[in-house]
Amino acid sequence: MEHGAWEYRPILHGPLFARVNSLVFGVVGATDATARLVVALTGALLPLAAWLFRTRLRDAELIALGAALACNPVLVYYSRFMRKDLPLAACMLLTLGLLVRASDTRRPRYLYASAVTLGVAFATKESVLLWMVTWLGASVLVLDRHLLRARDTDGDALGAFRSLLRRAVAGARDWWHHGVLAAAVFLSVVVYFYAPRAGPGQEIGLWRALTGDFATLPAVVGEATLGSLHKAIDYWATGSIQRHAYLPYFTDTADTVIAGASGVAALAVVGFLWDRYAGAHPRGLVAFNFYCGVAALVGYPLANNFPVPWSTVHAIVPLTVPAAVGAAVVYRWGRSRLPAREPTILSEHTPMHAVRAVLAAAVLLSAVAAGGATLTETSYQAPHESPRGDPGSDVIYYAQAPADLRTVVTDIERAAASGGSDTDVLYAGAPLAMTESRVDRPPATGAWHARMPLPWYTESLDADVASVDDPTAVGDTPPPVVITTPALESQVGAAIGAGYERETHALDDIGDRTVVVFTATTE
Structure with a gap:
């Protein structure tokens, strides 16, 4: 940009x-x-x-x-x-x-x-x-x-x-x-x-x-x-x-729908069937969106290049239309079974009517409660806990940056704000090294992808970044933040010497990309 x-x-x-x-x-x-x-x-x-x-x-x-x-x-x-x-x-x-x-x-x-x-x-x-x-x-x-x-x-x-x-x-x-x-x-x-x-x-x-x-x-x-x-x-x-293989991808999609949209899916079936068979005039809008949603549920597992929970968005959005019809159907069905407000002589059918009204209310309230609980957990309480975490949710993307990576970002921000060095962040070792000006235009290099998501933060914080192929070539006065791979940790640590703290961080929630971050200690 x-x-x-x-x-x-x-x-x-x-x-x-x-x-x-x-x-x-x-x-x-x-x-x-x-x-x-x-x-x-x-x-x-x-x-x-x-x-x-x-x-x-x-x-x-x-x-x-x-x-x-x-x-x-x-x-x-x-x-x-x-x-x-x-x-x-x-x-x-x-x-x-x-x-x-x-x-x-x-x-x-x-x-x-x-x-x-x-x-x-x-x-x-x-x-x-x-x-x-x-x-x-x-x-x-x-x-x-x-x-x-x-x-x-x-x-x-x-x-x-x-x-x-x-x-x-x-x-x-x-x-x-x-x-x-x-x-x-x-x-x-x-x-x-x-x-x-x-x-x-x-x-x-x-x-x-x-x-x-x-x-x-x-x-x-x-x-x-x-x-x-x-x-x-x-x-x-x-x-x-x-x-x-199709089945594992479809199973992954189904798990996400069950975890995050079971109410929408169930009510969509109710709405589609009622509008098609019980309604006076079946509406093309309802059927159209139901077909689109079902096609997305079945088709995206084939189209995806790896199992992803976000593909269910393309099914859930159209399914909300027949689901809305289904919710209204359940509401009307329950409401029609309520006794009249005026005092009347109770009939033998009144208890059954009350049961049906309670059942309709329970269906709608359970859908709302389940959705609300999942929404609170996934978007606010534990947005980083993927299915590979504990606890986890199939709604959550499994490869985002873990929450504790924020400490590295804070260290980079402190280094960029200090202005005490020509270089704020140094990447040491061939897997992370490159000519920094190479990313002035796409496509980026393998080293840049290996650093992700840290380049986003170094750019947004206007940090000065450099890199060296030789893990020991960190200079006589290393910068405040030095980042390397676990395999090169001992070499970089020996070259840096005292005055640095080191921590190992995963760059994604999968944990297959990790870096070791050396941060200068402050007296």
């Missing part, structure tokens, strides 16, 4: 944070909190998306949908991460809601807004292609259900299909110019995000093309669109990502 050089690399996903956080950091600085600010705001505002479906859902269902989006433990937890899954799912839900509003109100502004949100969704990560596939499949199933219903009621499925086709053609005739402009808006958003930014040794870049080198503009647009799509498909679809 500092040097402006960027080009799309599928393993790091889309450029959303490269573009958006560049603006955020320029205004409020780069810290742990500001890095996650965009995702946190997205998660906090996500419940408002329920209002877009107000013509398709009842009031109680809207309230339940907003509550599910606001309080689900998985969605809250991954609203605290600088990951792109929550923004992607949020943008897709917004896009769907805006398209629904465009259909319901016939106002083009909703179509243009959906083009923007869909463009931002494409800027998050390649999983947006899976969303598009599930949308297509869910649409086919909803259409099939509509035609079957027409056959059973009117005996004319073909006539219903022709009617839908005529309406589609008429809509395209009336809205084609809005469709073209919306497509242009979508394309502009994608090009803005995905267009490469020229750095040292790079020939093309968006700003260079727009400020004088106009001949390179077609190449920039081509790289931002077809070039990026080709890279994404090559890496994620035709590569070796899916060459793994």
Whole structure:
């Protein structure tokens, strides 16, 4: 972000944070909190998306949908991460809601807004292609259900299909110019995000093309669109990502859903079945989102390159729609069994009615209580305790930095603030050594990845960093913080001498990346 050089690399996903956080950091600085600010705001505002479906859902269902989006433990937890899954799912839900509003109100502004949100969704990560596939499949199933219903009621499925086709053609005739402009808006958003930014040794870049080198503009647009799509498909679809056993990945996904979204999953089944079989008019919106959620639960274990709990976000968000219907169904079922307020003669059925009301209340309260307990544990009480910790939760990401790494960050901050040395942090040993200017433009080196997440803190704290291949070449006056590998601990310790404390720290919760940190003692 500092040097402006960027080009799309599928393993790091889309450029959303490269573009958006560049603006955020320029205004409020780069810290742990500001890095996650965009995702946190997205998660906090996500419940408002329920209002877009107000013509398709009842009031109680809207309230339940907003509550599910606001309080689900998985969605809250991954609203605290600088990951792109929550923004992607949020943008897709917004896009769907805006398209629904465009259909319901016939106002083009909703179509243009959906083009923007869909463009931002494409800027998050390649999983947006899976969303598009599930949308297509869910649409086919909803259409099939509509035609079957027409056959059973009117005996004319073909006539219903022709009617839908005529309406589609008429809509395209009336809205084609809005469709073209919306497509242009979508394309502009994608090009803005995905267009490469020229750095040292790079020939093309968006700003260079727009400020004088106009001949390179077609190449920039081509790289931002077809070039990026080709890279994404090559890496994620035709590569070796899916060459793994399916069942362990699916089991991992199921464990996360059970731990963090069992209430949503159970109520989604209730809502889908009730709306499909007991409702007077089955709603395509409910079935559509149920199909998308189930497809994500089944499909992401195949698409993932390793088991990850955050992929369940893509299933939970669409499942909240039928879950909201299910919650409203249980509520109405229980409420209808309550005795009337006016004094009446008790019938023999009244005790059973009371039991059903209590049962309905127990179902809803247990779902709320379980979700609240999990949310409190995973997001506030023990956010670092992954399934490999004790206690742990399948909701939590297993490879984040352990909490005790904060002590190293504090030492680096103290060294950077002292100003008593030309170098604040020294990496000693070949596994961690590199030419520091090498990371002025991507991609980074293996040594830089071996240091993660410490480079984030040394950069954000403006610490002066250096490194040496020889673990004994720490100088006559070593800097305040020296970092090496456990294998080189004795050599570095002997070279540093007295006056330093040493501690071993894991760089992630898995524990397979560890460093030894030597910190100068203060008198």
